[in-house]
């Protein structure tokens with residue numbers, strides 16, 4: 001059986017740090033195990049274009065392992081050529097790089113390691129929120145540039161205390177963000193999701209569910225995006241949506257880049273309607289060198305807190321999603337049932353409610 005594994009290349013860092021499991025060098029720690037079982041295992045970071053390793057080996061692979069950090073985009077067209085493909089495993093959380101409707105058509109199972117990096121992301125959301133609201137990035141850049149101008153930083157620096165903060169999506173990550181916000185004494189914590197929380201979970205956080213996204217837009221000083229990318233969230237944060245937000249809103253997106261419209265974000269930041277935009281996810285990854293989110297800035301030269309996609313790939317998270325990937329493959333190889341929480345699509349249908357409301 002052929003197992004195709006697409007990971008990012010870790011170079012020297014991966015040689016020096018064996019805990020960087022999600023790299024082509026350290027192979028999620030599963031290469032020797034799979035080879036020992038007699039499987040043909042291909043590990044590569046070469047994923048773009050018709051001559052890539054990805055497209056060459058997908059034609060006869062039975063299992064594809066990909067990671068959201070360096071996504072092998074499995075389109076319907078590529079899937080048509082993947083005649084043996086039965087199982088796609090996302091080493092991490094978020095399987096939007098796979099055309100899930102096409103996977104259903106081909107009866108391919110898509111599974112991810114649910115929960116493996118949700119704390120890692122929730123922590124990053126809180127950090128990014130503070131970095132933006134407190135205007136940290138230019139404050140640090142100033143120091144590195146041998147300057148000292150307190151007023152220039154303080155003119156756009158606020159406290160998180162007393163602000164209205166809301167999450168779009170209140171699943172594993174959104175909920176953990178709200179939990180972590182409690183001690184900051186925000187004015188209000190809001191959430192919007194079409195899925196309700198279990199009663200005890202709702203009671204355990206001091207947050208209010210809003211009925212519509214427009215209400216969340218209108219009330220929040222800070223908005224954090226924590227829903228998956230699917231048909232109805234692609235481009236959800238566009239120019240129209242931004243118009244409904246308060247002037248000076250801070251926007252944090254660690255979910256998926258394509259949930260936000262690329263140029264609408266740039267325009268709103270440059271005009272000052274958005275005071276800051278931060279996150280680690282891009283509408284194409286790796287982000288091209290000229291992607292406008294790299295250098296966009298607000299009127300005072302600040303408001304950009306973008307990084308490469310790494311919030312869910314801390315070393316702690318890598319240990320968890322590497323182990324989870326092994327378990328999913330082991331279940332498959334031995335005909336054992338998958339943990340239902342990990343299954344996104346199977347047997348031609350969605351197994352989760354998280355990727356859009358469907359009949």
Ligand code: NAI
Nearest residue numbers: 093094169170171172173193195227228254255311312354
């Ligand atoms: P989850 O499945 O536990 O929760 C997602 C929630 O979003 C669900 O409650 C669902 O009902 C809700 N939702 C879906 N569409 C919505 C919409 N249109 N409006 C409002 N709510 C909507 O997923 P989890 O673990 O919280 O992860 C969420 C997403 O975060 C992932 O799908 C992934 O895209 C992203 N992520 C990013 C990482 C990173 O490293 N930056 C790492 C892990 C996840």
